[in-house]
Amino acid sequence: MPETLFRTMMIRGFGLLAVLMLFVVPVIGSRAMVQDLFGVLTLLVLALNWNLLAGFAGLVSVGQQAFVGLGAYTMFACVILLDVDPLWGILAGGAVAMIVAVPVAIFTFRLSGAYFAIATWVLAEIVRLVLAQWKALGGGTGTSLPKGTTKDMWGVQWLKDTLDVSSSAASDALTYWLALVLALGTLAAAYVFLRSKAGLGLQAIRDNVGAARSVGVDPTRLKAWIFLLTAAGTGVCGALLFIQITRVTPEAAFSVVDWKAFVIFITVIGGVGTLPGPIVGVIVFYILQRTLADYGTIYLIVLGLIGIAVMLFAHRGLWGLFADKTGIELLPLRHLPPRSAHSS
Amino acid sequence: MIWIDTILQGVLLGGLYALFAAGLSLVFGIMRxxxxxxxxxxVLxxxxxxxxxxxxxxxxxxxALIAAPIMFAVGWALQTYVLNRVLGDDILPPLLVTFGLSVVIQNGLLEVFSADSQKLSAGSIEAQSLTLGPVAVGVMPLLTLVMAVVVILALNYLFFHTALGRAFRATSDDAVTAGLMGVRPDNIFAIATGLAMVVATISALFLGIRANFDPSIGPARLLYAFEAVIIGGLGSLWGTLVGGIIIGIAQALGAAINPAWQILAGHLAFVLILLFRPRGLFPRAND
Structure with a gap:
């Protein structure tokens, strides 16, 4: 066991080092690298949220792209219609996503398993089709952020002067750091939540609903909270994504490939229902993307095949496989049993 | 008059959706x-x-007659070698495996056939129409609806009047007990998916003659089909037909008001019905 402990410490050390290095990337790395890693970090945020939903709460939604799109459109509405700083738009994006999630939850929670999945997809389509009618934000063809929006964003001028870079590089750096903070924050929040009493309840529901109920866990309430909070996290991420992309269309904001297929494959390959899973998944995803980027659709086929193989042969993903083999628990969700009063 | 015409077109469109949905309903009904x-x-x-x-x-x-047995074999193999391994109480693994398959098939077709739209040309029958009193109806759309009814009649006959159908129903109700009676659920599931693929071939035939298709159109058609199945109620094939027709009429009415609302109207009809009947209109089986 000490060896396992040692290895766990090693991996944690590497993790910490990696996080520190990620923080300095905009200072020492190229702009292309910053943009690449921004994409990776935002996908990680989406995957962490989806993993909480599908892997831990048993809410298999295939319509989370709705909240990415809602966040993106809310941010654009804030900038174009209300003329406020896009950074406020990020918060508004999360808030609107969470508000819309309330009626969505009320509707979908009455449906069981498979019906729930299909209903989330239908609702995502409804949100997309409705927003495509919004003429002030470009309707079906979409619209761009007004010129100079990202340049005038809070903090960009200061970063520009401090780092001595162009204003577009400064705004890239700012969105990158926000994505990094969002990813770390989501991970930390998920960890704290899953280790809390409520989180234990959630995992108890996943393992055995009847037994969980019998000791007083209220599944619907807990699941509803997870649904609302992950919607907010997904909306915030969507808004942030489109500040960097600077152009929104219904197809891009509700992209089935980017915000659904990639997110699901990342989580599945890394390990659905394990906390470090999405991190492993996003690393594998990034490597695959770099090696197969020139082959276009082949890339999606390979991702799909790996996803299927993982589900067939190791359905707790690469992380699950690794943890089972080595006994390493990077972010342990189990508690030590309470010290019994009778033992002494 | 225009409304009668619109609704009729909707009913005929619903026939196509019911045809898409019939195979889905079969698989969903038997093995969830x-x-x-x-x-x-x-699309494949x-x-x-x-x-x-x-x-x-x-x-x-x-x-299509030649394609049907090929697709039966595809369905049988898919169920035997892939899907049977992930079926269970947890709906996550089968959902994710079929999602992966969807992406693989779609992009595989894109790689082989490119994104060009294709059509199955059936000759003069495509343009023919019948005059039914005040309205004219295309022969092909009418044939599609008739085919949907025929497929559902045939499947219902199979379900309720044959030994195979009895095994289907028994496995659907309780796979373990059915196993004790000498039915092999894995085998039954493989045959069911094979049959679903035969129905899929029939729907592909009518889809391809009626409209253009390309590798990317699968998921949208799947969604309409699922809406039809869910509105109809689990395990009821006639319910699936009614569900398909409701989606078809809603889409036709939506399109008549504003072309951009066609798809939206169909989805809204789905939500509206589920709001009042969470288990669909005619649920037979318990979930």
Missing amino acids: LVNLAHGDLI AAFVILIIMSSLGLGPFMA
């Missing part, structure tokens, strides 16, 4: 499997028909 790849498998069947037509110089109907 949400096959997210069903739409892409229909359409391409199989297309290849047979061009390589053997056959018409679409003859080509």
